[in-house]
Amino acid sequence: MENKKLLRAKPYEMGVDPKAILNFINVLEEKQLSIHSFMLMRHNKVVAEGWWKPFKPEYNHELYSLSKSFTSIAIGFAVQEGLLTVEDYVVSYFKDKLPCQPCENMKKMKIKHLLNMCTGHSVEPDIMKEGQDWVYLFLTSYVDCEPGSIFVYNTPATYMLSAILQKITGITLYDYLQPRLFEPLGISNVWWELCPKGISTGGFGLNAKTEDVAKFGTFLLNNGVWEGKQLLNSEWIKKASSKVIESLSNPETADQWPKDWIQGYGYQFWRCQPEGVYRADGAFGQFCIVMPNQDAILAMQSGEEDTQTILSCVWDILLPAMKDDISKDTVPEDKESQMALEEKLSSLIYKAPAGEATSPIADKVSRREYEVSENPIKLTKIIFDFADTNKVTMTLGNESYTAEIGYQKWIDNQAGLNKEDKKVFLQYNDISCAGAWIKEDTFRFETLFTRIPTKEIFEIRFHEKGISMSFESKNNFSAIKCNMMGW
Secondary structure (H helix, E strand, O other), X not given: OOOOOOOEOOHHHHOEOHHHHHHHHHHHHHOOOOEEEEEEEEOOEEEEEEEOEXXXXXXXXXXXXXXXXXXXXXXXXXHHOOOOOOOOEHHHHOHHHOOOOOOHHXXXXXXXXXXXXXXXXXXXXXXXXXXXXXXXXXXXXXXXXOOOOOOOOOHHHHHHHHHHHHHHHOOOHHHHHHXXXXXXXXXXXXXXXXXXXXXXXXXXXXXXXXXXXXXXXXXXXXXXEEOOEEOOOHHHHHHHOOOOEOOOOOHHHHHHOOHHHOOOXXXXXEEOOOOOOEEEXXXXXXXXXXXXXXXXXXXXXXXXXXXXXXXXXXXXXXXXHEOOOOOOOOOOOOHHHHHHHHHHHHOOEOOOOOOEOOOOOHHHHOOOEEEEOOOOOOEEEEEEEOOOOEEEEEEEOXXXXXXXXXXXXOEEEEOOOOOOOHHHHHHHOEEEEEEEEEEOOEEEEEEEEOOOOOEEEEEEEEOOOXXXXXXXXXXXXXXXXXXXXXX
16 A cells, blocks of 8 residues: 655744744643654644654554544445444344343434444443453443433443444454545554454554544545545534534533533544534544644644643644634744754653663672562563663563663663564564663663553662562553562
8 A cells, every 4th residue: 555645844834833833842841741742734734743752653553542533434434335324223233142132222222322422321331351242242231321311431332333334344444444544545554453253443442653643634624535535425524523412411520520521522523622623532642633723633642641731732832823814824934943843853752760870789789680579560570780781681471571771762672572462462562661770779760662652660679688669550541550579
């Protein structure tokens, strides 16, 4: 497949102030927001893009729930082709899966209820279990409210959209999108996780590059048109991106929610605070922000829990830098600001641990093997080598790997674990490490998983007869924090 790169332009040529982009980046860093990459587009051209080292443009990145918006577009294609309608009943596609009658509200559930997260479940059903049939578990879940009556965020509902599409077409959602979306847009070498029954997970699991997300945003901004061809009916995108349902079920709890999560929900898209703006949104700061009034797109990939602050920075800094009248806006060329922006973009780096390069005790503790106490990450042995370069060898279960640890820089490594598990290998194999001595007896190093948002932090204090160690895993759905001993 031809890799179609997006067109590039200087910010001022597209009516964007480069000083505002520079300020946006600086504020993100001042607030210590863990951004991995971004790509800003206006008038269908990229005006600024950056990757914080060690993250790279060619890396696929887990999109989490941003995947849901791709699923919505797939359903739009299926509607366009007459394969289904949003008024179809969910159970009508799975009569073979029902050994007994489903509950009454399950029988009332339609495809449109899956799309706008109003299935009638008061709590998201727990169906995503290893080795089990997720469709069967969904269909046999109890639906306690009338479908359409209440918004409850529901990733299994999006999975059911994928399952319905595969039931109709005989191919996965991923394969279905190949000739309709991915190939026309030049989105290649992406992948989508599968459930135990071989169905694309739908509500999560798409892994793609920042530019792929920007292409998707451009397709949305242009209402389904790509290179002059109408791929998808514009009415579907307008409906999917509009407020179909209130995303705040109880107005009395409004102050308990981030502002950009209570603006309404469409067909797998979130509405935003600024007028006309909507977004595809994945956990830990995976964003495809569409700004029709500004004729602009912002794609971001991150490893950050405070995602509302990221969005607030976009609204407060970037939006004012783009004039509302997109037919007449111009920004005078500012060569000095443009050079400063380009220099900043070329030198972005994820903040590495601060401290000293070495310690008086480094030679003494170097190359000593420590047996580690029982712990939730299954680390059994650890060895540090502080000779020429800092290295750590860790044994997890029956597998070991050695990683080089940079000082004031990130060094790429291969974990080499779980080669038989495609998902684990693709998402967890590429790591980058940096560390420093934060005290004479304490070494801290961090591991960034460069295909997902996860960061791991190890802090090791060396004693005369052993080590005490703290560990924290951040920016994932199974975050772990624990202490260990070694001897």
